[in-house]
Amino acid sequence: MMNKPHSALAGRRILLPAFILFFVLAGVFAVSMKFGTPTMTMHGLFDVLLTGGGEELGRMIVREIRLPRFLLGLLVGAMLAASGTLMQGAMNNRLAGPELLGISAGASLTMASITVFHMPIAFQFHPLFGLAGGLAGGAVVVLSSRGSKGATGMLLMGMSVTAILNGLLIVLIALGTSNDVNLLYTYLLGSLANRSWEHVDRMLPWFLVMLPVAMFFTRAINLLQLGDDTASGLGLKVDRTRIVILIVCAGLVAISVAQCGPIGYISLLAPHLTRLFLRSSDARLVLPLSALCGAVMLTAADQIARLLLSPLEIPVGVWTTLVGGSLFLIFLQRHRGGSIHG
Template sequence: MSNRNPIMKTGRTLILPVFALAAVLAATFAAGMKYGTPVIDWNVVWSAVLAPGGEELEHILVSEIRLPRYIIGLMTGALLGASGTLMQGALNNRLAGPELLGISAGASLVIAAVTVLRLPVPFQLQPLLALAGGLAGGAIVVLASRGSRGVAGMLLVGMSVSAMLNGLLVVLIALGTSNDVNLLYIYLLGSLANRSWEHVDRLIPWFAVMLPVAMLLARSVNLLQLGDDAATGLGMKVGRTRMLLLVTCALLVAVTVAQCGPIGYISLLAPHLTRAMLRTTDARLVLPVSAICGAALLSAADGFARLMFAPMEIPVGVWTTLLGGSVFLLYVLIRRGGGPVG
């Protein structure tokens, strides 16, 4: 009987948070399929979802525009949620995130260079180029912050590197034509608009491979959370493992940046919300639930972005940055009031 207790405890820990996140996903799916311009009857919605291929305009609107957009949001949010957990575990720092460590800025700079300079790079290879840019940005921050102490030093270095990369981005935009600027404007804000089944097909292979890889790294995250000395004492090669986690995180982020642009704060918020819901730091639980949480956060934010000022749409990256930044700042202030954040 005692052997079952941990399993039963784990089940009880997961049931309510997963149920709540599933309810959010169901609500955002229903609202995303039905509401917008125009509002579509429920019978048409379910018909389009369950039997795509109809020729009616509303049927096509659901099956060819709203549904692939929702699926892209799910996959992108899940990748971002998992990447945040990996990065915070790799650096043993709860404030670590792609937005604060140069990864998103580096990946965005590379994709902008491909667009403005019209480099003949196939779309399938763009995530690899974005990965290179993200790794370069993250590596600069990690190496430059070695001599700094504590969270504040890393944040300052990360903001400085991101500012430098964003400055180069402005230079690229200045070199582009008006058409390039229009394309980059929407892209750099982060958007799920105008996504089709073609985009879904391009993202699925990355999603199917990288998300399971991230889940397999949960044990390594747990060991690093004990501290470098303890992890080394347990036989882990800390430097190599940390680099593996950061490369995996960078790839997860780079894929999303190449597909949808830099969507901020999902990867930072999802692990915090997940740990608060589960009341545990065990990465074996936090990683998969963070992926679900990231999917729920991005789906909800995209629905908000699409419907708030309909028919005009403000890119989802604006909302995740405004709302996510506010929530995260509140979290930091609360934690600062009760002790150090990290």
């Protein structure tokens, strides 16, 4: 257990990177509110945000289009990053992520099935069906890997199951009409475009519940990072705890996938960057700062998607894959002599 002086020192360690990330997030917020068609003046923007005044067109665009889109990106980015932190700790493997354990693929396959088969499911229930699909994908991985040894075997099984689910997803797309394919194209690339306050209202309760639940498991994550044998020797029920954490991860990811489609590399990279900032693997520090880092990453990537090639908009999931994949290759290059565990 941490003594009080060490705990206070660890708490102070998080302050500077948290301040920097909040500062960057504020800058991204300003860009997201000001720029686009039309571009707002600073006076007009302050008038709209602070007093509810300004021209009707600017007020509608800022308050009904740009603001909910930014807030949704913040919530989704934070939840994806938290899921990555939990999963990497639970598997004791820095390459672990929801994309590799069937969770994202299972949720995506479920949402695509609803679209292609035109299931009469109310929109407000889509997150629950996405959660069910994510849990099913994760459950297949867990059950299939019961005979394997440790987290590495589960990761290998997860990659196989994910490949199968993605293959089924392609079959579904082939079965869909041209209109279905157009809808699935944007969704499966991951996008925050055309999102409204309704999407934010559906995400916020999950965010307020799931993030505290994730924080509850930070002590278990710290023990799992010591290795299964050590964690078991310290009284942790390793297999049961890992499965429960994977269920929490499924909840964090599947709800995000249901609202915005699969957005890659946020869950994988945000924990890496956070540990680099903190120079610590203590999950009690890494998880909350990783959530903030994920929020910054996704909202910033969304501004690139929205503004760089305007008026053409490429879905944000493409940019997170291009930029995140490049950063991850750099990370692997720098750490190829080291270990990806712990």
